Structure formats: C-alpha cells, structure tokens
Amino acid sequence: MRIIIIGGVAAGTKAAAKAHRVDPNHEIIIYQDEAEVSYSACGLPYVISGVIDDGRKIVIRQPEDFAKEGIKVYTRYRVTSIDNAKQQLRVKNLESNSEELVDYDRLILATGACPIVPNIEGISLEGVLTLRNISDLGRFKTLLTTMHPKKAVIIGAGYIGLELAESFHELNIKTTIIEKATRILPKFDTEMVQPVHDHLLENQVEIILGDGLDKLHGENGRVIAVETESGKMIPADLVVIAIGVKPNVELAKAAGIELGKTGAIAVDSRMETRTPGIFAAGDCCETVNRITGKPIWMPLGDIANLQGRVAGENVAGGNAHFPGVFGTAIFKTFKLTVAITGLSEQAAQEAGFKPVSIVMKGTDRARYYPGRQEYALKLIADRQGGRLLGAQVIGSGNVDKMIDIAATALLGKLTCADMENADLAYSPPFSPVLSTIIVAAGILKSKLV
C-alpha cells in the first residue's frame, strides 16, 4: 500500500514514522514544499534571539534519516491537486517546475498553517517579515546581520509577538507592539493579563492597543515606518506581521474535502476527513474542545505531533483515536511564563457554564527556602458540581508545573473537592507544604452552590 503524506514538518513526519512502525511493508512518501523537513517551528524565536546558537539545531531529522527507515522524503515538491476519484496527486518539483501524477492508496494532509498577512500598502517592502518556517528564519537572519535594525514594530500581541519582543530585546532592538484588540492575550481573562502588559513596559517594550496596521511606509524599497489606523506613525526598520495564522486548506478545498466550522479541515476522532481514505493532522485540521465538545482549531506543535501519531497509526491499518484538546498553551516573555489550560472564565460563560473562579498568589518553594519565585494562579470551576474548567498561571518559577497539574486535572474531570485533597509532592525545595493549586481548589470549593 502506498501512503502519501503532504507536508513534512510536525504532524507529517510523526505520521510517517508511526505508520512505518505499525507496518513497515507500506510504501511511505512525504512531499514537502520547503527545503527542510522535520523542524521545530516553536524554536524559531530562540534562534533569532541567539539563545539557540545555530538554526540547524531546530531541525530534528534529515531526509536521509527517514530514508534509513524506508520513508521517502521529497523536499521542494508541492502537491498542486488531489484527484480523489482516481486516487492520484499532481505533484510539482519546485526546482525544475516539472509536474507528475502520482497514485496513492491512502493520503494524509499535513499542510500546516501560514501567517495571515493583510493586503495593505507597503506589505512587500524589504524589512517586513513573518516568522513561521525555516525560510522566514533565513530572511530574519539576513536582515539582522546585514541591516542591523534598531527599531522594530510587531503587529499582534499574541504568543509569537510577545516571544519576539523578548528576542528583539536581547538583540537591543527597540520594540513597539501594535494590537488591534483592547488588550494583549485575548484568550486570557483580563485581570491576569495586566502583569504581562506591565512586565513588557518594564522591559522597554511599547504597546499600542486598540489600533490596527493601516499601511507601511518605505524608502528605497525598505520599510521605514508603520502607520496605524488611528494615524500614528511609528518609525521602524523591521516590521513583523504576527496577527495570527490560518490553516492551509486550499488544496483540500479544491479536492472537495470538507472544512469544519473553524475553517480548518474537518476530521473525526480517527483523524479521517469526511472523504474516506484521506486523513488530516496538525495545523491544517480542526479538533474538539474536550470541555465544550465544540470544534476548535489549535495549531500547536505538540497537538500536531499527537494527531500525526493517530493519523499515522490509522492510515497504516490501526485504529487509534484522538480525543481532542483542552487548549493548553505556554510561552515565555522576558522573565514571565504565561500559561493556560481549559476555558477562561469568559470562555466558560460563553460556553454556557456558570463559572466561579479564584486568583491567588503562589510560590514554587517553601516560603523559607531561598530562591523561591512567585506566580498568580487563576482556577475556574463550574458552580454546579465544582468540576474544574480551566486554569491560567502567570509569573516566574514553576508555572509549567502548575499548568500541567491543572491540565491533568481537566483530563481526569476532577472537581475542586478532588483537587483539594490531591497528594502532590512536597519538600521545601519544590513546593510550599500545600501546593497553591490545592489551596486554591479548597477556597474555590467554598464558592460553589
């Protein structure tokens, strides 16, 4: 059986490896339009800052590594159309521009997502970049080493924007973030976001809220300033468009493969599209929010890996299921770690729950143990029954630990009463005697009906 996988970054390569492990007799082919496969896009901001000293480090595996397992990887090949009736692809060699038709038995779409780039004046000027893949990284590195930018504007105050603000700070580039919404990080509840905002200001990042990108001004083909919708002019020799990403679904759409409500490819829990025999995984497809049961699009590297594993198993003859996500995410900006899992209080309300919540300060060590750091934990539960619905953790120290405890609690459908008596690991270097999440759950329990 010939399995073809379109896209070779996270979901595609994971699917290939899994399919091969399930049944090494299948022929497995990956078509990837970029020159690199199997890289960690999440590492890109750290390569730009220099924290990761060599961009090649974020490339996990080379085509030769796949070849050893009998997985054929074609880089710089683009699949331009799918004929599902004939089970045939049209594939273009991007180097030679030649095209060929290739038959498949099973297909996995792992076409990923791409940055949303507004069609505005000046968008093609030199110095205007996005950060999504290895080619973008090359453009960044070239710009940084040849032009030595001094003033950057980042359009969009999401994860990538805030990670890049730190990267630019490391490079002594003065940075302004412009965000159309009235606050940064709209997935978080309002009261949790202010400390992040303040922390950015403390690190000399300027933030303009409630204002969008109107046009870009240039000189000799290079960007020199950003003009906002309200008419502000901000000088810039580097502009990053980071207003969000969209799923790459054109190929699927043209082939009549159904999209979901989120605009990404619709799949069942086996990662099969509505077109039998064609699977999808990663940033190009949607999934289910395990709390609301509603479709959600969650284009993140770890989810892509989980979905790729399931699609790879099923395409090779197995029967695995991907149950959906809780929307867990984490990122770092300067000294703050910012993390979320489940629903925010606002999202819980919108989903029809009657949430109660608590925000409390926590610490990662006993209060007498040196070097301890603080964070704020918000815990959200359903007023009826007390089931935990979500958590947000922002600060220093073990933010990642707290959010993963909360994410595991959501997975176990635990209530405040359950968490109040959790048996978590205590010793002075690792935790206060009662973990913050235990204390928070106890107080939250008292707010239930």
Add this chain to the structure above:
Amino acid sequence: MRIIIIGGVAAGTKAAAKAHRVDPNHEIIIYQDEAEVSYSACGLPYVISGVIDDGRKIVIRQPEDFAKEGIKVYTRYRVTSIDNAKQQLRVKNLESNSEELVDYDRLILATGACPIVPNIEGISLEGVLTLRNISDLGRFKTLLTTMHPKKAVIIGAGYIGLELAESFHELNIKTTIIEKATRILPKFDTEMVQPVHDHLLENQVEIILGDGLDKLHGENGRVIAVETESGKMIPADLVVIAIGVKPNVELAKAAGIELGKTGAIAVDSRMETRTPGIFAAGDCCETVNRITGKPIWMPLGDIANLQGRVAGENVAGGNAHFPGVFGTAIFKTFKLTVAITGLSEQAAQEAGFKPVSIVMKGTDRARYYPGRQEYALKLIADRQGGRLLGAQVIGSGNVDKMIDIAATALLGKLTCADMENADLAYSPPFSPVLSTIIVAAGILKSKLV
C-alpha cells in the same frame, strides 16, 4: 464549645486555624510539649547545611499569632492522660511540673511521630543525634559549632539520611551511610535506585548495605566510632540515627483509643477515631492508600496539613472528608531529585495487581534548547485496563513536575490511553514537544493485554 488540640506542629496548628475559620465562637486550645509551635520539620536538613541561614525561618507562626485569632497556645505543656468518660485531660506544665485537669468538648490528637532509637550500648553518648524537631536542631547546631565534627555516620538510607548526607557534604563532613536493607530507598524499585547510589558515591558518601548498627563506642562520654553487626568499626564524631519514625500513640493507647493495623491511630475519613468526639490528624494516625484501599501510615508534612484541615473543619461542626493518599513523596540529595507516587512495581505485585512498566529517559526542555536536564521516569500500569498505578522519577530538571502530573493522573484514575493524549503545556523552554510521560504512556499502552 471547647476544642482542645494536643500537638502544635503541622496537623495541630492547621486544625486549629481551620476550626477557628469554620466557627470563631469555639474556644480553641493547643497544648504543645515543645517550646516552639508551627514549624516545618521538613526544613531542618537545610538549616543544618546552611542553605536556610537562620533556623527561626522555619518557624511559621508564633503563639502570639494564634492569640490574635483567639487560639490559645500553651507551649511546654504536656497532656499526660485523657479521660474520655469525663471529657477531661490531665495537663502538665513542663516548666513548673504542676498538673491540672482541663475539660474538653472535642479533642484532636496531633501528637506526631518520633524517631526510632535502638536501645543499644552507647546510644546516649554525646554526638549521637536524631533530627526531628527544633530541639534536635539546637543540639545539631551546638555540636557543629563547638565540636566541628569531621566524620559522620548516618544510620539509615531513607529520605532524611540522604538529605543529611548532602547537608554534611556542604559542611565538609565526611559521611558514611549504614543501611540494614540490601539497598537504599526500599520504597523504590531496584533499577531506579542504582543511579542514586552511584550519585552518593560520586559525592564521596560511603554506603554500607546489609549491615546494621550494633553498638556505639565512646571516649570521655563522646562517640568515637560505630560498630556494625558484621563487626565493622567506623570512626565517627557525629552519628545520626535515621532508621525511621514511629507514631506517638502512647497517650491514645492509654485512653483506650483504637490503633490501626499500621500501629498508628485508626481514623475514619472524617479523621474521627473509633472513640466518638476524639479526632486525630497528622503523623500519629494512619490513612488509606487510595489505590489498594488498605491502611497506610504516611507521616509527611503535607499530608498532616491536609488531615489537620479536615479534622479542624469536622471538630468545629463541619463535615469534611479526607480520601487518603497515593504515597507521593519527593526529596533532593545532591544534584538528584528523587520522587515517587502510587505503587512501585513491586508493591503493585504484592497488592495483587499484574503490573506492566516502562523506564525511559526524559528531559525538561526541547532537545535543542540550552540548559536542559535529564531524568529517568518509571511508569507502572495495571495490565488489565491500563490504569496507571504509580510513577517514579529520578534525576535533574523537572522531576517535581513529572511526579505531580503522575500524582494527578492517579487521582483521576487515568489509564495509559488517557495519558497518551494528555494536553500538556509545550514550548521549547519547558518541555520536549511530547512530554516524557505522554511518550511513556503510549509505549506502556502497547504492553497491555
């Protein structure tokens, strides 16, 4: 109503605070035979090493702090007997040696535990110590500053023994550990323990296994050597007895309060003893292992706090339940963190499960992100159905995070299949793209029937 609490370290003070919060109209009295109340015994090894620069820091609250809430704390008062029929205590002032009778309406026993000290020749020599409470700390500090010991022997290779080995190393005291069992850390599975053993050796700690303490030799009233059961003589100017603790149950026993199978006071989930109106909490009472359903004695500070909270609520008229423990524990020795939750593979077998397990190396960051550290994770599941039964994590980096994810998974009765698709927080500085526990759960799933 007058509530009397016997013991004022962890469970006792927590119970008092909780009872006061539930109903501030009750009269609440704590009798504590030590001079200090409300301190963190878990911090003691770090005061000895100097990591915590002042022993007073591990005292959380003073009697005056309790007095502000109307809780009366009598330090250096010992309850010598309980007359349950009369609801009356005999209380001795340890300073004046005077005794009085005090009536109570409700009683909480929080008498704690004390080190097991073998009745052998030389046990009373100067330089032979235990480490359990603030008085012990005083003796340690005096000895360290006046005698400047050079060679220590620690009897017992449990948590306290291994924590102290590190403390002594910090103080340039050459240390030998003697353990009667044939390996250190018997609660862990054998294959997990060897790296800890090796790490101790690397740090110049000598370890003698399968040999017990026979007698102590002295000169001018001071210890100079340890003689083992096999006849080994080990020079020592400091000997620490750390072979374990036992619950302080004499008072309860004399009053006819029933003990459990473990030898600690038997309680129900409300923390009430078999004698109605008398509650117990903390190291003096037993609890339930939530996986086996069997009684277990788990004398740890965090559990004492959880139980104290429940006893305090119930004694004041509430109705809280403590559901038991998973046996979660963590400690640090030199550069290694050692943690466990649930059953070891051996304990699972003994409890009648048919466990399967996996040991795998894990890391706390993306493999290309600088500063990452490694640990070994052992995950144990029930072959039938795949419910997770336990985890052990040993190494550097986020050991505490891994064990708390596992402990929360046990709380949620999660299976390998559940954990395989956990939605944990990923970003390169905080985790590999798939958390080690996710990968381990996936592999373990393939070993199930």
